[in-house]
Amino acid sequence: xxxxxxxxxxxxxxxxxxxxxxxxxxxxxxxxxxxxxxxxxxxxxxxxxxxxxxxxxxxxxxxxxxxxxxxxxxxxxxxxxxxxxxxxxxxxxxxxxxxxxxxxxxxxxxxxxxxxxxxxxxxxxxxxxxxxxxxxxxxxxxxxxxxxxxxxxxxxxxxxxxxxxxxxxxxxxxxxxxxxxxxxxxxxxxxxxxxxxxxxxxxxxxxxxxxxxxxxxxxxxxxxxxxxxxxxxxxxxxxxxxxxxxxxxxxxxxxxxxxxxxxxxxxxxxxxxxxxxxxxxxxxxxxxxxxxxxxxxxxxxxxxxxxxxxxxxxxxxxxxxxxxxxxxxxxxxxxxxxxxxxxxxxxxxxxxxxxxxxxxxxxxxxxxxxxxxxxxxxxxxxxxxxx
Numbered sequence: 001x002x003x004x005x006x007x008x009x010x011x012x013x014x015x016x017x018x019x020x021x022x023x024x025x026x027x028x029x030x031x032x033x034x035x036x037x038x039x040x041x042x043x044x045x046x047x048x049x050x051x052x053x054x055x056x057x058x059x060x061x062x063x064x065x066x067x068x069x070x071x072x073x074x075x076x077x078x079x080x081x082x083x084x085x086x087x088x089x090x091x092x093x094x095x096x097x098x099x100x101x102x103x104x105x106x107x108x109x110x111x112x113x114x115x116x117x118x119x120x121x122x123x124x125x126x127x128x129x130x131x132x133x134x135x136x137x138x139x140x141x142x143x144x145x146x147x148x149x150x151x152x153x154x155x156x157x158x159x160x161x162x163x164x165x166x167x168x169x170x171x172x173x174x175x176x177x178x179x180x181x182x183x184x185x186x187x188x189x190x191x192x193x194x195x196x197x198x199x200x201x202x203x204x205x206x207x208x209x210x211x212x213x214x215x216x217x218x219x220x221x222x223x224x225x226x227x228x229x230x231x232x233x234x235x236x237x238x239x240x241x242x243x244x245x246x247x248x249x250x251x252x253x254x255x256x257x258x259x260x261x262x263x264x265x266x267x268x269x270x271x272x273x274x275x276x277x278x279x280x281x282x283x284x285x286x287x288x289x290x291x292x293x294x295x296x297x298x299x300x301x302x303x304x305x306x307x308x309x310x311x312x313x314x315x316x317x318x319x320x321x322x323x324x325x326x327x328x329x330x331x332x333x334x335x336x337x338x339x340x341x342x343x344x345x346x347x348x349x350x351x352x353x354x355x356x357x358x359x360x361x362x363x364x365x366x367x368x369x370x371x372x373x374x375x376x377x378x379x380x381x382x383x384x385x386x387x
Contacts, residue, residue, distance in 0.1 A: 001027045002049040002119055007039040007065060008032075008081070009057045013104070017052060024112055036060025040068055048076050049122050050115065055082035055089065063093060070097040075125050077118035081106060139180035142325045143318035147310040151178070158305050159185035164257070166242075166302045167280040169309030172359030175280040176240060178309055182278055183236040191235030194228045198249075199241035206249045208265045211256070217266025229262045232275045242302065243283035243294060254298045277302065312354040312361055319350045322358070326365040339369055344378035352385065 004021060008014045011034070018030050033039035037059040043051070051069065055062035066078055080093045083104035090101040099121070100114045141152060158165060159182045167175045176195075183193040201209050208217075212227030228237060239245070245253070256262045257277060261270040279302045288294035312319075323341050331338035341349075345368075354361055364385050372380035 001029055003029045003031070003047065005039070005042060005048050005051045006030060006032045007036070007051065007053040007057070007062070009035055009054060013054075020108065020111065021115065024115070036062065036065045039065050043069055044072065048073075050118050051076060051078045053078055053080055055080060055093075056084055063089075063096065066093060066096050066098055075122070077121055079114055079118060139177050139184070140325070141174075141177060141181060142321050143315060144321065145310075145315040145317045147315045148318060151307070151309065154307060155181050155185065158182065158307070160187065162276055163304040164276070164302050165278050165305045165307055166285075166299075167278065167307045167309060168285075169280075169282065170311050170357055171282050172357035173309045173311055174358050175282075175309050176238070178307060179236075179238045179240075179278045179280060183238075186236065186276070188235050188276055192232055193236040193238060194232035195238045195240060196228050197240045199244035203246040203249070206246060207252060210249065211252065211262045211264050212267075213265035214267045217264070221266065224264075227262065227264065229256060229273045229275060230271060233273050235275065237275045237277050239277060239279040241281060242279040243281035243285055243288055247293070247295065250295045250298050254295060254301060257298075257301045312357045316350045319361070320346050322361060323349065323365055326362050327369060330366050330369045334369075337374075339372065339374055339376055341368070341376040342378065345376050345381045348378045348381040349385070 002025070006014050006017055008017070014032050014034075018032070021028050021030060031042060033042045036057045039053070039057075040060070053062045053065055053069075057065075062080060062082070066080065069076065069078060074097055077099035078097070080090075080098045080101045081104055082089065082101075093101050099118050102111060102114065141148065155178065165179075165182060167178050169175050179195075180193065183189055196209060198206065208221075208225070208227065210227050210229055212225050212230055213221050215221055215223050239253075252262075256273065259270075260274065261272045263270050285294050285299050285303075289296045289299060323346060327341065328338050349361075349364075356363075367384055368376045368380055371384045
């Protein structure tokens with residue numbers, strides 16, 4: 001069911017529009033307003049999926065009504081209708097946020113097509129918002145230990161800046177989560193965050209992956225392809241496992257950071273890019289520099305700010321909070337009731353050596369949720385945690 005508001009001072013036209021809409025879909029919930037002033041009052045009383053708004057009306061014209069509605073909720077599609085409009089009026093309405101502009105009397109096919117597209121857009125906007133909430137929830141930072149409080153405070157200070165950040169810490173400790181928090185709390189959050197796992201890409205393909213390539217640059221390059229730097233333009237580029245990048249690729253990354261431009265493989269033109277680079281590694285890059293495996297100049301470019309993510313063994317006080325978080329998350333994913341864990345079970349988990357950190361801990365909680373009782377006991381932990 002879609003809630004639709006018809007704003008039109010002529011009752012006959014409201015009646016015709018309502019009849020057309022209900023014949024198309026009888027489940028529509030249609031409300032009416034006879035003038036601009038009444039329209040604003042009605043608009044503020046509910047959540048709408050679509051609005052039709054006439055332009056020439058008493059008390060307040062449609063363009064002013066449109067502006068006020070967009071100020072309240074710019075995501076609601078508004079279709080403007082008028083028997084006195086011209087191209088300039090139409091363009092003005094579209095600039096002010098209208099979804100479309102239809103002349104009176106509207107063509108039936110165009111009217112119905114516009115309604116379908118407007119409702120589809122509203123649905124897509126809602127789906128995107130839901131997905132963003134899920135993504136945001138996925139990267140929530142859990143923990144109240146001193147190490148986590150210090151980490152969150154550092155992120156809050158650094159994220160709004162444009163400084164490059166090198167995130168260090170053992171495998172599974174949450175370096176990717178820190179990178180996402182840095183992006184979400186930055187001025188670039190409305191643009192893309194593009195991730196590259198440098199360890200997962202073969203050395204011979206890493207340059208193409210980062211900088212793109214031109215058609216015919218190498219065997220298999222059947223068309224031009226944009227690289228991650230270009231895709232992240234205006235946003236954030238996260239280079240995970242940067243310590244595994246080849247020296248030749250490191251040299252090109254250094255050049256991109258210095259000159260703010262990249263050259264695709266097989267190309268002869270440079271492309272300007274505006275990206276904020278975050279990098280992460282579980283390696284000691286100082287030792288890698290001494291061994292000749294990492295460029296010292298690139299290290300200094302990347303490490304304007306150094307953030308170290310604590311290992312789970314150094315934040316055992318957070319284990320009860322983490323367990324509750326993952327139990328709820330897993331229950332939601334499986335569509336089953338959420339389980340609890342006894343104090344003795346939590347104490348047992350706090351006593352383990354978590355060499356795999358948060359990644360290992362999450363896997364153990366999932367196993368306990370599947371195999372343990374409705375309240376996970378210390379016996380469940382000792383039986384299933386390390387299977």
